[in-house]
Structure formats: structure tokens, C-alpha cells
Amino acid sequence: MFLALKEIKKEKLRSGLIIAMIVLISYLIFILTSLALGLARQNTDAINSWHVDQVTLNSSANTDMRQSFLTAEQVGKLTKKEALIGETSVVAKAAGHKQLSAVFIGLDDTQFVAKNLVLESGHQVKQAHQIVVDDSLKLEGYKLGSRIKLNDSQTRYTIVGFTKNAKMNIAPVVYGQLTTWQTLRGLTNGPVASAIVSQNMHYKTTKQGTKTYSTAKVIEKLPGYQAQTTTFVMMIAFLMVISLIIIAVFLYILTMQKLPNYAVLRVQGIPSRVLVGATVSQSVLLVVSGLVFGTILTIITALVIPPAIPMAFDIPVLSAVGAGLLVMALIGGLIPIKSVLNVDPVSVIGG
Amino acid sequence: MSSFSVKNVNQIFGTGTAKVHVLHDVNFEAEPGTLSLIMGPSGSGKSTFLTIAGGLLTPTSGEVTVNGETYTDRTKKQRDALRLDSIGFVLQTYHLLPYLTVADQFKLVDKVKPNGNLSKAELDDVLETLGIEQLINKYPGELSGGQQQRVAIARALYPNPAIILADEPTAALDGSRVKVVGELLKSLAVKHHKAVVVVTHDARLIEAADHLYEMQDGYLTKK
């Protein structure tokens, strides 16, 4: 530690440049992770906000809620832990506004999903022509009391409430009543919902033509979701590997330049252990300071980023990524250790 | 008993046709308070001798003893410790760590070997004798060659070793400084009661020496 600190202090510019490089790498990885997470959440925020464990769908719906229909008979009797969901894609229109693709979710206002919906402003849906919408619609200029048309029906729906984090398939969610869902789908008789969601981990349907999935399974099957997350995970993984190589190369060069000095210390009887300690602690000091500054930059970014950009700053995920970077850097810092151990003190005794 | 002795040391590098017999039955002793000078042309085996004397290389045969402790047959770690404790090296180029101030060069020794080093007063005395007490907060890069060499000598003295081994200490110095360094090494021996062994091909150091040896094709003879 002594040697490491002294060297960083003396070589301010060199250490500063290496720290700057690590700051940029960690900042890049943090921001990309947050973007990936933000985008992933836009697929699943709504479903996550319901805190459900099991989803029952029509068995021929290919695990897609939008393609699923359940009849009253298929739904059967429900407990307080189950709720019905009617999902469909809609286009929202209003005079003076751009058309907006959204996801309509019909709820039964006596069941837990509707009851537990956390509103930012306004009140819950009480009638068929009322809706509660994701607060991203505020950015489009909608307010409480704004009236919108869904698809090409002439009916106007009034926004009576705003809720946060209501996103599904990267589109804002419009919550309404199940009967509205039936109307939008043109189903006057027959299907009563798309899905039964349950907070009971052991909920299982026995009805003909239905199948129960875990929520995780349904999310995984969201169209495009897996392709998107795989792409991001691969990108971040490659970035990690590339940063490992870059950091390793820099630390390697840094150490190689010091080998003649280390040889002298070996002549003087300073044990290899001290030199290895100096090398490793220097790597750790540089990487940790880089990560700290990268984190500060990320926090600043999180504070100033416009809400329209889908970024999610999740502390556990970012900590894991930071720890990953630290491990990568440590591996990078360990590579030159072999050269440090093999320093030949004899080389210093002049010819 | 002498503080430092080399007995019947032979050094052979390589095998078969590439075999080189570099040191032949070398015997050498040094007493505290004396300066021994080993002279010899380039390639005669001086550096090999110093490497073995300093415990950096185990000789093909023979033994080296410092204060009654034998080097030979010791592990690398034990030899490190013995070197740190008992041998001060003064190298051809001064080889101070560029990122440590003069004061920190000594502090590093304290970190590795907390006991048995010079006390603050003793160190101040050494620094004053060497005329470098003003330079304590400077980095080696801010010092002249002669100043760096004096710092390197102080650094070698700091762990209070029994012997000081110097490898061509005047190689990088101009004429006027050679005499100064010779006197310095001599005063080290006398004032600090060290066995000082200097390996050189610089004949200008002869007047400072108590004992003079000559290395010729791997044979060491006393003059």
C-alpha cells in the first residue's frame, strides 16, 4: 500500500489518465446497463407492479396475453388472490394530439389488481368510460379530464387518474374496465378476460383449454423481450471482456516499466511479497477510484436525464456490474504478477 | 572472527561445451572497519563474485558466511531476510525508487524491517556526514548524480548491515567526485565499523583501500 500510494502521488498524470480511462469504461457500462434495464422494464413494468406469481391463459394463445381469451366457464370461481385481466393493443387518439400506440388493460374494480393500483393523481376507474393511464401520457400533453378515443370507436374515454410505471411491451398502459376491453375487442358475448393473474404461488387451473404459467415465463415470452435482453446482456458481457483486456494491458505496461526498480529492491532484500502487494494494491486503488468517479457520473446522469429516456438505475444491478468490473480489473492486475515474482536481481549488478 | 568470509567458492555457468568456469577456489575475508578493494579487468568475474557474496546466486561449490551465518543451503526467503539485515548494496547506477522522496526511501525499509535500523539521530548524523540532510523531501529526479549516490549510500547504511558491497560505485562519476566517494566509503568503514567491499576497475580508488585484491580470469589474489 505504501509503495502504491507513493507512486500514485508522484505519478499524478499517469495515474490520473488510467483512472480517467476506468471512469469512462465504468460510466459507459453503467449507462448501458441502465438503458438495458430501462428498456426491459418498459416491457414488464405493469405486470411487475401487480406482484403476481401465476398467470393463467388460454392454452392455445402461445403464452401471449393479447392473444388469449378465457370464457366465464374457463375462469370458474376465483379467490381474493386472483384477478382477471383483459389485454389488447389500442391506438389512442385525441384532437390536437399525435396518435399513440398503447396497451389497454381491462380490470374488474372489485379485484386486487384494480384495488392495489397506486395512483399518482386522480381516482380509480368507476365507470365504463373512465380510464387510468401511465404518467408518460402527461409528456404527450394529456391531463386529468382529457378525453381520448381508442381505436376507431367513437366513444370518448375520460382520463380520471395517472399511475406510474405502467408500461407493457414498451407502450404505455391504459387501465379501464373489463367490459370496455370486451367492447374494444368486439366481444359482446363469450370471453370475459384474457388472463387470470394470481398472487397464490400454487394457483393452478383445472379447466379445459387453459394453462397456468409462472409470471417469469410469461415475461420471457413477451414478443421481442428475450431478443432484446439477450442483445443487451451480450453487449455488456463483451464490454466487460474488452475492459478486462484494456485495463489488463494498462496495468501490465505500468508494472513492466517498474521491473528494473523492483529488481533493485530485490537486491536490497525486499521480499517479493511486498512488491506483489504494491502491484496489486496499486491496481485496486486505481480501479476503485475509477469506479467511484464512474458511479458519481452515473448518479449525476440519473438526476438530469429527461424522463422520456427509458433508463432504470437499479442499485443492486449496478453494484453487481461494478463488482464484475472490479473482479475483471483484479484479474487484469494479477497478470503481471508472474513477471514481478520472476524479477532477476542479478540483472542489476553491473557488467 | 571475520564478519564476512567467502570460502573455496567455484562458479561454473552452463554445461558441456558451453561450460564456463568463472570463479576458481575463491577465498576472501573482510573485517569490520576496513575497506577492501577488488580490482580486475572487465570479464574477470568481479560481478559474479559480488552476486555470490550478496547471496543473489548460490555458488556451484563453496560457502559464504556473514556474521557466522552461512548463506549456502538457505531458502530464497531466508537469503532475502539475511540480505535485508546484513548487506548494504551500493550499485553502479544509483537505482533509487523514482517515486519515493529521500525520506520515504528509508521509510520503505522501516515498513519491511521494523527493527534494527538506524535511529532517527543516527540517520540524521549519516545524512549530515554525507551532506544530504537538506534533500530529505526531494525526489531522486530532483537530485544530481553525486547527490543520488550519497543518498544510495545512506540507504545502504540504514538497515545497519554488517557489510557494504559496492559495485563499480564510481563508474558514473567524473574524476573530481571519485576521490570524494573513495573517502566516503573509507569513512563508512571506519566511522560506522562496517566491512566495506568495493568491486571496481577504477584504479583511482586504490589510495582509500586497506586491503587490495586482484581478480584475474576468475582467480582472486591478495596484493
Ligand SMILES: Nc1ncnc2c1ncn2[C@@H]1O[C@H](COP(=O)(O)OP(=O)(O)O)[C@@H](O)[C@H]1O
Ligand atoms: N549467467 C552467466 N552465464 C554464463 N556466463 C556468464 C554468466 N554470468 C557471467 N558469465 C561470464 O562470466 C565471466 C565473468 O563475468 P563478470 O562476473 O560479469 O565479470 P566482470 O564483472 O569482472 O566484468 C564473463 O566471461 C561472463 O561472460
Ligand SMILES: [Mg+2]
Ligand atoms: Mg562487472
